[in-house]
Amino acid sequence: MTTPPLSVPPAAPSAPPSARRTRPLLDVRRIYVEPEAAALPRGQEVLARWPDAERVEVASHWNIPELHGDEANVDRWVRIKTEALVLGVKKSLAARPNGRSSDFIAPSTANGCAMACSYCYVPRRKGYSNPITVFANIERITGYLRRHVARQGVKAEPNQCDPHAWVYDIGENSDCSVDATVSDNVRDLVELFRALPTAKASFATKHVNRDLLDWDPQGRTRVRFSLMPERVSRLVDVRTDKVADRIAAIDDFVEAGYEVHLNLSPVIVHDGWLEDWAELLDQVADGVGPRARAQLAAEVIMLTHNQALHEVNLGWHPKAEQVLWRPDLQEPKRSQTGGWNVRYRTGDKGRYVRALTDLVAERLPECRIRYAF
Numbered sequence: 273m274t275t276p277p278l279s280v281p282p283a284a285p286s287a288p289p290s291a292r293r294t295r296p297l298l299d300v301r302r303i304y305v306e307p308e309a310a311a312l313p314r315g316q317e318v319l320a321r322w323p324d325a326e327r328v329e330v331a332s333h334w335n336i337p338e339l340h341g342d343e344a345n346v347d348r349w350v351r352i353k354t355e356a357l358v359l360g361v362k363k364s365l366a367a368r369p370n371g372r373s374s375d376f377i378a379p380s381t382a383n384g385c386a387m388a389c390s391y392c393y394v395p396r397r398k399g400y401s402n403p404i405t406v407f408a409n410i411e412r413i414t415g416y417l418r419r420h421v422a423r424q425g426v427k428a429e430p431n432q433c434d435p436h437a438w439v440y441d442i443g444e445n446s447d448c449s450v451d452a453t454v455s456d457n458v459r460d461l462v463e464l465f466r467a468l469p470t471a472k473a474s475f476a477t478k479h480v481n482r483d484l485l486d487w488d489p490q491g492r493t494r495v496r497f498s499l500m501p502e503r504v505s506r507l508v509d510v511r512t513d514k515v516a517d518r519i520a521a522i523d524d525f526v527e528a529g530y531e532v533h534l535n536l537s538p539v540i541v542h543d544g545w546l547e548d549w550a551e552l553l554d555q556v557a558d559g560v561g562p563r564a565r566a567q568l569a570a571e572v573i574m575l576t577h578n579q580a581l582h583e584v585n586l587g588w589h590p591k592a593e594q595v596l597w598r599p600d601l602q603e604p605k606r607s608q609t610g611g612w613n614v615r616y617r618t619g620d621k622g623r624y625v626r627a628l629t630d631l632v633a634e635r636l637p638e639c640r641i642r643y644a645f
């Protein structure tokens with residue numbers, strides 16, 4: 273497998289002005305609000321959290337053109353992500369079958385993100401600044417989930433998601449650790465699943481929110497800390513917490529009653545990538561205690577990228593595209609929406625996956641791989 277050199281100096285990768293954080297993740301000054309959301313108790317709580325924020329009434333959280341931002345103006349996106357919040361109502365509720373990381377994708381209680389990872393697919397759906405939209409009809413969503421879990425009955429066969437519980441991903445379109453700073457929706461979900469012995473909530477995160485440590489999840493919520501080697505993370509994980517901080521949180525989350533897994537993604541291939549991953553896995557092995565290691569499992573997901581996102585990224589963070597957009601290693605695939613996605617070439621991709629899973633077996637043998645693709 274050929275992996276041309278990573279053209280970024282290891283000691284000082286060039287990142288956009290906003291990489292990591294130069295300002296707080298959230299400093300809400302304006303709330304775009306659907307009237308129906310403002311009338312609900314959760315909506316009122318969110319509005320009361322930022323009493324000085326300007327309120328702008330909107331007919332639909334899906335259609336607020338001024339939030340989409342200029343695609344090439346990252347400073348404007350980051351300002352919007354920091355200062356704007358959308359409060360809406362989730363209209364259609366459905367738990368979609370998944371089968372990879374979770375059995376079902378739960379209906380969202382939020383979408384959008386205050387962070388800005390350059391490979392993230394979330395902004396492809398709702399404009400590029402994509403600030404957090406929080407849904408106020410939480411009681412309808414938790415009621416739906418309770419009934420959905422009851423309909424599944426007891427899980428008869430173990431699968432890659434979990435041996436016993438039906439796993440519901442509650443953070444497909446957002447980062448729940450940040451959402452929890454905006455409203456009590458995530459806490460309500462953790463408390464809901466605590467009382468559902470046949471099911472489990474699950475979310476991936478790149479933010480460490482220690483408020484979650486007081487919620488007593490009783491093993492019914494799985495937090496998947498997303499990890500990648502620090503050298504590349506500093507380049508592509510924009511506004512997230514440092515990888516070392518995520519690793520340092522693992523023991524505390526296990527101690528607090530969470531199941532903690534690793535989301536090893538996206539795996540980005542460049543010269544020296546396996547050496548970087550070996551270093552990362554050693555960091556985990558050294559930084560995590562026996563109790564956490566005994567329950568550890570991971571999913572491994574190789575990078576996929578997208579042509580439209582690549583073109584936008586060239587306008588604000590071209591250095592990251594040097595590792596994300598690699599026509600010499602990738603092949604195009606028509607996406608369901610008609611655009612072009614790219615992924616590592618068939619054959620090579622399988623070899624990359626095997627190389628990394630072998631490395632996990634060698635460096636972090638307690639960590640079971642739930643799935644890798």
Ligand code: SF4
Pocket residue numbers: 384385386387388389392393394445446447478512
């Ligand atoms: S933290 Fe997750 S949702 Fe937020 S920008 Fe990064 S990848 Fe996207």
